[in-house]
Amino acid sequence: xxxxxxxxxxxxxxxxxxxxxxxxxxxxxxxxxxxxxxxxxxxxxxxxxxxxxxxxxxxxxxxxxxxxxxxxxxxxxxxxxxxxxxxxxxxxxxxxxxxxxxxxxxxxxxxxxxxxxxxxxxxxxxxxxxxxxxxxxxxxxxxxxxxxxxxxxxxxxxxxxxxxxxxxxxxxxxxxxxxxxxxxxxxxxxxx
Numbered sequence: 001x002x003x004x005x006x007x008x009x010x011x012x013x014x015x016x017x018x019x020x021x022x023x024x025x026x027x028x029x030x031x032x033x034x035x036x037x038x039x040x041x042x043x044x045x046x047x048x049x050x051x052x053x054x055x056x057x058x059x060x061x062x063x064x065x066x067x068x069x070x071x072x073x074x075x076x077x078x079x080x081x082x083x084x085x086x087x088x089x090x091x092x093x094x095x096x097x098x099x100x101x102x103x104x105x106x107x108x109x110x111x112x113x114x115x116x117x118x119x120x121x122x123x124x125x126x127x128x129x130x131x132x133x134x135x136x137x138x139x140x141x142x143x144x145x146x147x148x149x150x151x152x153x154x155x156x157x158x159x160x161x162x163x164x165x166x167x168x169x170x171x172x173x174x175x176x177x178x179x180x181x182x183x184x185x186x187x188x189x190x191x192x
Contacts, residue, residue, distance in 0.1 A: 107189045110180045115192055117173045124166040131159045 135155045180189055 106183070107185055110176075110183070110185050111189045111192055114173065114176055114180065114189075117169065117176060118192075121166060121169045121173065124162055124169060128159055128162050128166065131155050131162070135159075 135152050177191065
């Protein structure tokens with residue numbers, strides 16, 4: 001009888017333990033739900049188009065200007081070292097771009113000034129050539145010893161004056177080219 005009572009007690013305990021115990025599926029579901037809750041409470045990282053794009057034109061707004069806020073400033077993780085590195089890299093790229101544009105503008109200004117100077121010199125040289133031609137046509141021949149009349153004498157005086165102006169303009173051009181060379185400009189800029 002004892003044996004029978006023990007057997008019945010064991011059966012009752014097994015049934016009771018089976019009815020209150022969890023199945024393997026229930027345990028897996030609880031673990032999955034717990035992981036989902038942990039993931040939802042973890043801080044999320046904000047990814048913007050600026051942080052993904054490597055295209056230099058992608059960092060510009062609709063009018064060609066850079067956007068007001070950088071990717072790191074708009075991120076919740078702005079205190080993260082990687083965000084600081086991205087912000088520093090963005091600012092370094094901006095400074096480099098601005099420096100290149102400034103150098104390009106300076107080169108264009110030097111080139112424009114030097115070309116304008118060369119045009120002034122060409123105009124003076126053309127005027128000298130024109131005066132020489134008028135002197136020769138008045139004489140009908142190449143002048144050999146000196147002016148034959150006062151007209152030719154005045155023309156020669158004008159030629160001398162213009163020649164002085166041309167020489168002064170040549171010196172000014174040389175100074176401009178030297179200054180452009182010392183400013184680090186390319187040959188195409190100071191000798192167009």
